[in-house]
Amino acid sequence: MDISWDLLVNAIVAGLLLGAFYAAVTAGVSISFGMLDIVNIAHPAFVILGSYIAYFVNINLGIDPVVVSIAMLPVFYLLGTAVYQVYYLSFEKRGQESLRGLAFFFGLLFVTEVSLILVFGVDYRYVEAAYIGPSINIGLIEMPWRMVVPCLVALALYGALELFVTRTFIGRAIKAVSQDQLALQLMASDPIRIKRIAFGVSIATASVAGALLIIIQPVEPSVGRDYIGRIFAICVLGGLGSIPGALIAAMLLGVVESLTSTFYGPSWAPAVSFGFLLLTLAFRPAGLLGR
Amino acid sequence: MNALKFSLISIGIGLLVLAFAHWLGLDYFYFAGYTILQFIVLATAWNILGGYCGYVNFGTAAFFALGAYSSVFMYKFYPLPIPVLILISAVVSGIVGFGMGYLTLRLRGSFFAIATLAMAVVLQTLVINWDYVGGSRGAYILRPEKMEIAGLTINYIEYLFVLMLILAVVALATARTIERSQLGFGFATIRDDEMAAEACGVPTLRLKLIATTLSGAFMGMAGAPFPYYIGYIQPQSAFGLEYAVNSIAMPMIGGTTSWIGPLVGSILLGSAQQYATVTISSAVNLLIVGLMLVAFVIIAPNGLIGLVQKRLRRGPP
Numbered sequence: 001m002d003i004s005w006d007l008l009v010n011a012i013v014a015g016l017l018l019g020a021f022y023a024a025v026t027a028g029v030s031i032s033f034g035m036l037d038i039v040n041i042a043h044p045a046f047v048i049l050g051s052y053i054a055y056f057v058n059i060n061l062g063i064d065p066v067v068v069s070i071a072m073l074p075v076f077y078l079l080g081t082a083v084y085q086v087y088y089l090s091f092e093k094r095g096q097e098s099l100r101g102l103a104f105f106f107g108l109l110f111v112t113e114v115s116l117i118l119v120f121g122v123d124y125r126y127v128e129a130a131y132i133g134p135s136i137n138i139g140l141i142e143m144p145w146r147m148v149v150p151c152l153v154a155l156a157l158y159g160a161l162e163l164f165v166t167r168t169f170i171g172r173a174i175k176a177v178s179q180d181q182l183a184l185q186l187m188a189s190d191p192i193r194i195k196r197i198a199f200g201v202s203i204a205t206a207s208v209a210g211a212l213l214i215i216i217q218p219v220e221p222s223v224g225r226d227y228i229g230r231i232f233a234i235c236v237l238g239g240l241g242s243i244p245g246a247l248i249a250a251m252l253l254g255v256v257e258s259l260t261s262t263f264y265g266p267s268w269a270p271a272v273s274f275g276f277l278l279l280t281l282a283f284r285p286a287g288l289l290g291r
Numbered sequence: 292m293n294a295l296k297f298s299l300i301s302i303g304i305g306l307l308v309l310a311f312a313h314w315l316g317l318d319y320f321y322f323a324g325y326t327i328l329q330f331i332v333l334a335t336a337w338n339i340l341g342g343y344c345g346y347v348n349f350g351t352a353a354f355f356a357l358g359a360y361s362s363v364f365m366y367k368f369y370p371l372p373i374p375v376l377i378l379i380s381a382v383v384s385g386i387v388g389f390g391m392g393y394l395t396l397r398l399r400g401s402f403f404a405i406a407t408l409a410m411a412v413v414l415q416t417l418v419i420n421w422d423y424v425g426g427s428r429g430a431y432i433l434r435p436e437k438m439e440i441a442g443l444t445i446n447y448i449e450y451l452f453v454l455m456l457i458l459a460v461v462a463l464a465t466a467r468t469i470e471r472s473q474l475g476f477g478f479a480t481i482r483d484d485e486m487a488a489e490a491c492g493v494p495t496l497r498l499k500l501i502a503t504t505l506s507g508a509f510m511g512m513a514g515a516p517f518p519y520y521i522g523y524i525q526p527q528s529a530f531g532l533e534y535a536v537n538s539i540a541m542p543m544i545g546g547t548t549s550w551i552g553p554l555v556g557s558i559l560l561g562s563a564q565q566y567a568t569v570t571i572s573s574a575v576n577l578l579i580v581g582l583m584l585v586a587f588v589i590i591a592p593n594g595l596i597g598l599v600q601k602r603l604r605r606g607p608p
Contacts, residue, residue: 039401090589098400100588102347103539107584110536114578229409267420274413285398
């Protein structure tokens with residue numbers, strides 16, 4: 001096959017940029033599913049909610065979507081703690097998280113999606129900002145700002161999360177609760193409180209991810225479903241609970257997807273993540289950086 | 292009540308429903324009834340794995356569409372009568388169910404759920420890219436107006452209705468038989484404590500694979516006549532999320548531990564949806580299903596059956 005080099009290089013760069021964005025979408029699940037063992041399949045719905053809030057404020061007040069999403073962090077955090085409280089009282093406490101807890105999140109995903117459809121309709125929505133449109137050229141490589149900005153924000157988000165988990169007291173407690181909940185209780189620390197905080201943080205990242213999503217592509221309420229497979233594939237591939245692992249896995253998935261859509265056509269891209277997921281589960285269930 | 296008696300009684304009830312429908316002579320009744328029966332099959336199939344073993348399958352739409360697209364493929368390749376198509380779909384979906392189970396069920400419980408969720412997206416991608424079965428444009432299935440069986444000429448929709456009625460009876464009888472057999476007790480041990488079951492020598496992986504295969508096969512069977520029912524099939528409708536939601540919501544609302552739960556749930560929710568779709572709108576009716584699912588799993592974990600049992604145990608006030 002005759003591969004043109006600049007096409008290949010461009011596809012790889014585009015894949016890395018896309019991968020960083022995938023990492024932002026995955027960040028929350030890598031905390032909730034990876035560390036807390038809560039299979040939050042409703043995460044994409046919260047991401048889409050973030051997109052719509054960014055869209056709504058952007059259209060009406062003209063504020064930059066990223067700024068909106070950062071301002072919305074506390075709201076999403078509170079939403080997350082509330083969801084965890086319901087989840088804990090109804091399922092985790094009664095030991096029913098595997099069947100009913102999953103059904104609960106599935107219902108939540110569905111209710112959010114349908115509510116957004118009822119409020120905003122099924123039209124594609126998009127935001128306006130100075131960096132949507134122009135691109136930078138370095139030699140052969142062309143990088144649209146529309147992808148560069150989300151990539152930078154995503155990397156900043158990961159840096160902040162990694163610092164939070166490794167350096168702060170609460171962050172270390174979250175890591176501890178993922179390893180041994182009983183031990184934390186013996187240290188006179190309330191594991192439920194730590195888990196509530198962690199889940200709040202995980203939902204808060206959805207606000208940022210949502211803003212990035214609507215910068216990259218126009219959004220309609222059911223777009224979130226396309227990300228469920230990707231998110232969990234990245235989480236599993238990276239190794240559950242590993243934040244750097246998730247970033248690496250996301251970049252890898254981004255590059256492979258970008259190569260697939262460049263050389264085989266974009267309609268095949270969604271299948272890549274599933275292949276990743278199945279291969280990982282079959283050959284290395286612990287993931288790349290898993291323990 | 293043994294299995295034979297149960298089958299006879301359910302066939303009797305089925306015939307009554309049919310006689311009523313025939314007497315009513317309304318085509319709409321057949322259309323609506325077909326959808327409800329289809330949900331009975333889907334909910335019962337979901338419950339074999341979800342309710343009995345405790346493993347959540349989010350890929351009902353995928354298995355359903357697998358059955359539907361097997362029919363479309365055969366329609367283009369070599370048209371066969373629908374009962375044969377149902378068997379083919381059962382085999383295809385059963386094999387896919389087995390494969391999915393084999394890859395994911397040896398690991399942590401939630402991996403299976405996630406994999407089924409992702410599978411729906413991937414199968415949809417495959418179908419969209421497969422021009423032979425219509426791709427993203429969809430495919431038309433031409434069906435005859437009338438159908439002749441044993442000298443009787445009946446409307447085609449009535450024929451489809453009868454087929455689905457038979458499928459529903461078979462699915463319910465299978466679920467009920469499983470529930471009272473050694474297999475069912477094995478499933479229940481997995482649901483209650485898989486670790487302990489494994490330690491006692493229950494072959495958990497084999498049982499789980501039996502459940503995924505059976506459950507997948509029934510979902511495929513429910514999908515097989517769908518292209519003939521709807522006349523025009525496209526990936527968006529065959530892979531609709533409403534199948535996944537409904538097949539989870541119906542057993543959850545009815546009660547997951549016995550075969551009656553999915554039956555009650557699908558009749559109630561199915562008829563309510565038929566009513567709401569006609570009178571309000573289909574988006575609102577899906578919202579109601581979602582809200583009811585969330586409400587039931589929080590407030591009534593054992594569904595309506597659980598509520599009734601609790602009432603009976605307590606005795607009259």
